[in-house]
Amino acid sequence: DTGVSQDPRHKITKRGQNVTFRCDPISEHNRLYWYRQTLGQGPEFLTYFQNEAQLEKSRLLSDRFSAERPKGSFSTLEIQRTEQGDSAMYLCASSLRGSENTEAFFGQGTRLTVV
Amino acid sequence: TQLLEQSPQFLSIQEGENLTVYCNSSSVFSSLQWYRQEPGEGPVLLVTVVTGGEVKKLKRLTFQFGDARKDSSLHITAAQPGDTGLYLCAGYGGATNKLIFGTGTLLAVQP
Numbered sequence: 772d773t774g775v776s777q778d779p780r781h782k783i784t785k786r787g788q789n790v791t792f793r794c795d796p797i798s799e800h801n802r803l804y805w806y807r808q809t810l811g812q813g814p815e816f817l818t819y820f821q822n823e824a825q826l827e828k829s830r831l832l833s834d835r836f837s838a839e840r841p842k843g844s845f846s847t848l849e850i851q852r853t854e855q856g857d858s859a860m861y862l863c864a865s866s867l868r869g870s871e872n873t874e875a876f877f878g879q880g881t882r883l884t885v886v
Numbered sequence: 887t888q889l890l891e892q893s894p895q896f897l898s899i900q901e902g903e904n905l906t907v908y909c910n911s912s913s914v915f916s917s918l919q920w921y922r923q924e925p926g927e928g929p930v931l932l933v934t935v936v937t938g939g940e941v942k943k944l945k946r947l948t949f950q951f952g953d954a955r956k957d958s959s960l961h962i963t964a965a966q967p968g969d970t971g972l973y974l975c976a977g978y979g980g981a982t983n984k985l986i987f988g989t990g991t992l993l994a995v996q997p
Binding site for chain 1: 890892895896917919926927928929930931934936972974976978980981982984985986987988989990992
């Protein structure tokens with residue numbers, strides 16, 4: 772296993788279009804996180820899954836954002852009717868559920884630009 | 887809502903200088919983690935501190951967990967250009983025990 776993989780690495784879209792990002796976690800990891808990050812800032816929590824169950828979704832997240840992890844393996848994050856404010860890096864991370872010392876492993880992210 | 891505030895937000899220093907980054911919260915954490923992120927990459931774990939008052943060293947980096955487990959610090963001795971990056975503290979919290987990150991400290995070490 773080569774780590775967490777995200778696709779695409781870059782996405783440019785027009786305002787109002789829908790976009791979907793994919794994340795493939797480390798195979799034995801049962802927790803999967805999505806974060807949004809702007810330049811120089813810490814990752815902002817969006818949502819996370821334990822296996823196929825979505826445990827929490829940020830209250831700051833509008834209804835235009837949805838995420839799935841249908842078989843407890845890969846996950847998709849969809850943004851409908853994109854806005855310029857959605858431009859950011861979208862990071863995926865995975866970890867093994869365990870103690871609170873568990874390390875999270877990150878992908879390289881998908882950089883979204885809405886024009 | 888548990889928040890992790892980092893200071894300073896941005897730090898630009900010369901090679902060889904020392905620096906300290908702080909991570910503060912009003913909430914108690916059972917442990918805190920420190921990650922480092924380079925441009926175009928995801929964050930990578932540096933260390934986890936677990937016990938209040940604990941000090942961990944990683945070469946020129948020294949991490950400390952506050953006695954009350956509400957804060958942590960990262961001290962870098964004799965900084966090098968390779969230390970340049972975004973430093974993030976993180977901890978598990980909230981009702982579902984999710985991993986949340988601090989506001990970040992962007993460090994630039996000039997040669």
